Amino acid sequence: MSQSATVAATVDGVDLAAIALTPQDRTAKRGRNAVFSILLSLAVIAAVLHETNSVELRRLPQMIPTSPGFWLIFAGYYLITPASEWLIYWKLWRIPGSGVLALLRKKIYNELLLGYLGEAYFYTWARSRVTLTAAPFGTVKDVSILSAVTGNVVTMALLVFAVPSLGFDKLGIDGRLLTGSLGVILAISLGAMAFRRKVFSLSRDDLWMITRVHFARIVVSTVFLALLWHIVLPDVALSWWLYLSTLRLLVSRLPLVPNKDLLFAGITVVVLGEERDIGTLMALMAGLITAAHLVLGALIAFNDLANPEKRP
Numbered sequence: 001m002s003q004s005a006t007v008a009a010t011v012d013g014v015d016l017a018a019i020a021l022t023p024q025d026r027t028a029k030r031g032r033n034a035v036f037s038i039l040l041s042l043a044v045i046a047a048v049l050h051e052t053n054s055v056e057l058r059r060l061p062q063m064i065p066t067s068p069g070f071w072l073i074f075a076g077y078y079l080i081t082p083a084s085e086w087l088i089y090w091k092l093w094r095i096p097g098s099g100v101l102a103l104l105r106k107k108i109y110n111e112l113l114l115g116y117l118g119e120a121y122f123y124t125w126a127r128s129r130v131t132l133t134a135a136p137f138g139t140v141k142d143v144s145i146l147s148a149v150t151g152n153v154v155t156m157a158l159l160v161f162a163v164p165s166l167g168f169d170k171l172g173i174d175g176r177l178l179t180g181s182l183g184v185i186l187a188i189s190l191g192a193m194a195f196r197r198k199v200f201s202l203s204r205d206d207l208w209m210i211t212r213v214h215f216a217r218i219v220v221s222t223v224f225l226a227l228l229w230h231i232v233l234p235d236v237a238l239s240w241w242l243y244l245s246t247l248r249l250l251v252s253r254l255p256l257v258p259n260k261d262l263l264f265a266g267i268t269v270v271v272l273g274e275e276r277d278i279g280t281l282m283a284l285m286a287g288l289i290t291a292a293h294l295v296l297g298a299l300i301a302f303n304d305l306a307n308p309e310k311r312p
Contacts (some may be wrong), residue, residue: 003021012067016071019258023300031074034174039047043235055274064284065231067231069282070228070231070232071229073224073228073231074288077221077224077228079104080224081107081217082107083100084096084108084214084216085143086099086103087213088125088209088210091206091209093126093130095126095130096129096185099125101286102121102129103122103124105118105125106118106121106296108293108300109121111293112294116208123136123140132298135246138202142210143197145192148188149188149192149211150211150214151214151218151253152253154215154249155250156182156185158247158250159182161246177297181254185254185255187255192202209225218249222242222245222246223242224251225245225285226241226245227241228242228285229281229285233281236272240272244267247267251264251265264280264282265279
């Protein structure tokens with residue numbers, strides 16, 4: 001071999017040919033993913049046991065409606081988030097139908113374990129399951145940020161609608177606290193838009209598509225919640241439930257307002273009157289959503305531990 005060939009084959013004493021011919025070792029990566037999966041499954045089981053002891057699930061059978069329509073709408077209300085996110089990622093990556101299960105896992109991990117842990121899981125799922133031309137982290141980040149920004153924009157629009165119609169006193173919110181919450185929302189949203197070229201990695205068309213899907217999800221989930229309330233308490237007109245559902249969305253997204261559930265309960269009393277069994281209704285919905293998290297989380301965790309090689 002000539003001297004030039006020898007130089008080309010070695011750089012700083014490292015044999016480049018040997019590196020090129022050595023296959024990439026994925027065993028360690030698979031091992032790390034398996035350990036991560038087992039830890040997530042065990043954490044979900046621990047969370048299920050803890051929440052089951054702290055929630056009075058035994059009261060639910062006495063409160064649950066028997067109407068099939070209620071359960072169909074409830075399923076739609078619970079699944080609207082993973083379904084809308086699947087649509088987004090299908091448009092961006094053409095992910096398979098099984099991606100709905102991965103996004104459902106993301107929702108459960110976020111709710112039962114830790115916020116944004118679900119995003120970390122979905123990021124690892126996308127890297128191993130979807131053929132991409134670029135790293136998926138930027139896309140997952142953009143989808144999450146736009147979800148928050150879209151919710152903030154809807155919240156500000158609802159404030160413009162709710163304050164003149166009810167006023168600060170009937171809303172039960174201190175004016176300074178509401179102003180501060182609005183300032184935080186505006187700062188986050190305007191900051192994201194002002195630095196969008198540094199914050200977002202997707203194209204403008206993709207960002208608008210994501211925003212439209214998030215907005216549709218917010219509208220549909222708000223309507224579904226109003227329908228669920230109307231089925232449980234049909235004596236109240238659906239229009240009132242739609243009004244309260246939008247107010248609930250407003251209250252839930254005010255960052256500086258404490259005791260959001262108590263505040264919303266007070267608003268419902270102002271709007272509907274004290275004779276309505278609002279407390280029972282809110283307890284029912286909260287209990288059903290928690291029960292759905294626990295049942296699905298337990299099924300996913302035990303299935304993963306029993307069949308780790310088939311984990312999506």
